[in-house]
Amino acid sequence: MSAMTADSRLLSLLGMLAAGRTCSARELAAHFGVTPRSIRRDIASLRELGYIVESLPGVAGGYRAQSRTLLPPLQLETGEALATAVGLALLNGAGLGTANADSATVKLRAMLPATTRESVGDISAAVSVLPGHEPGVDMSAVMTTASAIASRNVLTFAHEKRQASGSETLRRRVEPVRMVVLGAHWYLYAWDLTRSDWRVFRLDRMSEVHETTFAFADRDHPDAEAAVSSAVTTDAYRHTVVLEVDASVPETKSWFPTRTATITKTRSGSRIEFGVEDLTWAAVITAATPVPFRVVEPPELLSALQELGERATRVSRSGTTRPA
Incomplete structure (x- = not known):
């Protein structure tokens, strides 16, 4: 050497x-x-x-x-630097940018050759998030929650529960299992120690997030992603609609987004489950299904589809919904 x-x-x-x-x-x-x-x-x-x-x-x-010590100076190759820049840009683009991410980007650009520095600047400027679509998640809450999951430590926080009559904030003490991103929101799947049951919490409604030093043992639990999907797409609504369609899961996902429905494979196609407050609106969504399908539940949806069909027939004949 x-x-x-x-x-x-x-x-x-x-x-x-x-x-x-x-x-x-x-x-x-x-x-x-x-x-x-x-x-x-x-x-x-x-x-x-x-x-x-x-x-x-x-x-x-x-x-x-020890791995948890002061970080030594990093020596990044060009590809590694660009990959790091992409990650930092995606944080900002997802609305998760922090002062630490900004300062890391500045340091990264300062230590790179001119051509690579320009590429990093291009990447940072190429990713953005539209106003109103930020997840509103506090990065410190994400990091604290992730640490508690990895260390299997009990997590405490205040959670805002919103209802039609208003909202209330309750203290929660949980055993965290997984964070799941669905649509524009981040969710925590955890065992609620107060209610002795599995619960789903939106991270943007969590505050005062604290990782305790109380360790917990692993519990057998349902699939976290499926549980979050179910909680978001069906459990929170008055009616649950279940359809069986003659299409594969990838085909179904191309016209029915998974952020609004739970889609699973069946023997002959796919099963779609989604929640709605109004069956009239569910009839519109169901009628627009572009492949052969069967209504599994609820039976009341059939009446709503019939009313929708009669309404569509009047419009097609006279151009108006008003009776002749």
């Missing part, structure tokens, strides 16, 4: 240790072409800089850096 400066060796050494592998002083000395004594001095220097480097005893022992 060609000779390198002490500073360069220090950075390379930190990168090797942070990868999670345990390396002995003799192995590191051979890799860098120095003596074990030099490696021990380098380890001492890293510790003085604030990096946590563990010394593991025994035959298989050596040095290993």
Whole structure:
């Protein structure tokens, strides 16, 4: 290996240790072409800089850096830098931009060659979100929730429940399982410790999000994505409409968005479930289905379809819904 400066060796050494592998002083000395004594001095220097480097005893022992320590300077190749820039741009484009994301973008652009810097600027300017379509999710709430899910720690927060009569904010204490993005919203699927049941919460209605130090054991739970989809598309509505259509799931999704319906595969096609407050509106959606279908439920939808058909017939004959 060609000779390198002490500073360069220090950075390379930190990168090797942070990868999670345990390396002995003799192995590191051979890799860098120095003596074990030099490696021990380098380890001492890293510790003085604030990096946590563990010394593991025994035959298989050596040095290993904890992953949750200060971040070393990153050395990104062009493709890695562009991928990072895309990720930061998508955060802003999804309405999840933060001051940290903005400062990271500035630092990223400053350290890149001119041509790559222009590409990063192009990416940042190419992604946007229309007013009124921001998810309104607090990034700190997302990060705290994600940490609690990964660590299996109980999560507490205040949740705003909206109803026709008004809204109320209740304290919640849950075992978080998964965050699911559906349509324009982020949802948390969790076991509600107060109600002893699985619940779905919208993140933009959560505040005072706090990860506790109380760990919990895994529970057997339904599929989180299916549960969120069901809660959003059917459970929150007065009527649940179920159709069986002669089309594959991908075909069905092309004209019936999954953010408004739960679509599953059947033996001969697909099953569509969606919720509505008004069956008259459901009749319009059902009648517009472009493939052969069968109404599974509710039976009241058949009457609404009949009324819609009679209304459409009057319009087609006279150009008006008024009786002749």
